[in-house]
Amino acid sequence: MSDEPRQPTIYDVARAAGVAPSTVSRTFSRPGRVNADTAARVRAAADELGYRANAIARALHSGKTQLLAIAVADVTNPFFFDVIRGAETAASEEGYTMLVADVQESPVSERRALDRILPLVDGLILATSRLSDSAIRVAAKQRPTVVLNRVMSDVASVATDNSGGTRHAVEHLASLGHRQITYLAGPEASWADGMRWRALREACHRLEITVRRTPPSAPTREEGRRVAARFLENPTTAVIAYNDLLAIGFGQELTERGIDIPGAVSVVGFDDIFGADFCNPPLTTVASPLRALGAHAVRTLLRQVTTHTPRLPPPAKLPMKLVVRGSTTTAPARPTDPVLPPAAPRP
Amino acid sequence: MSDEPRQPTIYDVARAAGVAPSTVSRTFSRPGRVNADTAARVRAAADELGYRANAIARALHSGKTQLLAIAVADVTNPFFFDVIRGAETAASEEGYTMLVADVQESPVSERRALDRILPLVDGLILATSRLSDSAIRVAAKQRPTVVLNRVMSDVASVATDNSGGTRHAVEHLASLGHRQITYLAGPEASWADGMRWRALREACHRLEITVRRTPPSAPTREEGRRVAARFLENPTTAVIAYNDLLAIGFGQELTERGIDIPGAVSVVGFDDIFGADFCNPPLTTVASPLRALGAHAVRTLLRQVTTHTPRLPPPAKLPMKLVVRGSTTTAPARPTDPVLPPAAPRP
């Protein structure tokens, strides 16, 4: 259960095998550059002693650890499950080990975590960083970095095609006869939120649909419920939420209040997270290619890591796909509330 | 976006500040043991050069990184969300940073991941390891280690009180008039599965309830659906699943086949994962204290890390709590199938 009895080093192995430490090193780091018999002897001695190469000492010299890290703002957010999974798999295929760091909410703890982790890894993926662009640049200067769902001019990035996805959602609702949409806004600082709202306004304008949005809110189920209460003071027949968590909470609240989804209100989410297919009713949502997002980020990162290219790859934009489930249907004949205030600009 | 222009070291800072490298080291690693003015000069120089201490070099010497790791078999399993969260928080409170490693399924990749990570961390939490007891012992010899939901004689462990939890579930069903229970078994190698099944048999015996179990299955929703199909060939009025994922899949399949839950079949899960409260119907489940599990593991670990105690703390057993939701109700008057084969021992 504890450590204490000091791990054997190459020196111990060397002594046991009757060779020089450098030979032991070679045996493990570049087999082939050592006589087969010698190597066998060394390996035998190593096994005997229970020797395991100390990756950290090796890294000190080479600067390479074969470790990659992905920093997320909240491991508890199911959005990341498959992103991490995708990153994981892609990294593993290339012989890298992926570390996940939950950098909590605050930029302070994010900084601290990054300070500790950066020197240990060969590359970094920043998913939903709370850091400012300039702080990210500092990190990116230390290690190859890729940001997820955020586009920066001088750091490689991988994002989803929010405009396309939003358009799909609006067209779907339009085809069901909805003429009014409420957008349940996400966090103020979210890049994706801005993208989605902009695309939404454009698409609605084009299709002559009235649209407005709620004040910014954290992307959680609890917030979804809270927003629902306010929504009811002035409802529309259709709702698009910043993400599935918000949509699910919103739906729960409405259902509990006896309001039928999708009969009275159609709801569309974003991302298609775990749970979107088995909530009640199953959620129509604009699916993010979560695994692909993670995998693509890793590949982009590894390209920087292996080739020492200072050239910035163009920002990747992965397509989103509308998944129609049970939370959307044709607009009710008599809208709950035909009179809508115009979309007001947010302060 | 890349690294290249070599990071400045204490030597660079020392030269710039006109002091010795060790002074630079001290200003950062043990402030107070250096003159305020000197320290200020050093810091200024460091800022100027953009110096950041290289944690890995520091670790090589001190052996301490302030890093902890938790290895999980599958980040994608919502069971871990809150466990990780709890561990995260507890670690952070003590000034440690928590790393999460997804060790995929195979013991091989788990080994590889651990080899790379162990030298970097001050302690390790093994949640759902696929490793053999002896392999775990090897790791535990390298670094303080705590295993989660698995009890070993010579490695510290934190688990849930599966017996108690199972008993609650059975008593709940018994009080609703159920006389027959099917247990949807989990993975064959799962320690928790064994515990739950054993407790289940005992509790049922005591309450004179007939019980049987399905063949082992992976704890996924897909498997839950598959098991449901077989269950219907020979149903009971109540079902207890190895975990919520299995229970949710099971419920989905039954619902789609037009079988009413809980009207025809009552379903109880384990763990109370994300989603258990918003699936349809909301799932009655034996809740694991997920966050507490993670937090407790960290505290146990840190005790080993800080005091170099070779003494093994007794295995912790955290209580489970039955959360009654919509998936259980009184047994139907005429059981779907009154004749049950006796619980057969598994091969």
Added chain:
DNA sequence: TTGAAAGCGCTAACAA
């Protein structure tokens, strides 16, 4: 093919 020896960046005696 193997060994000797010089670091990688930092910390920690030990002196001054």
Added chain:
DNA sequence: TTGTTAGCGCTTTCAA
């Protein structure tokens, strides 16, 4: 309070 000097465990010239 500060500087000098060994290392931590490993890799890597450079010779042999």
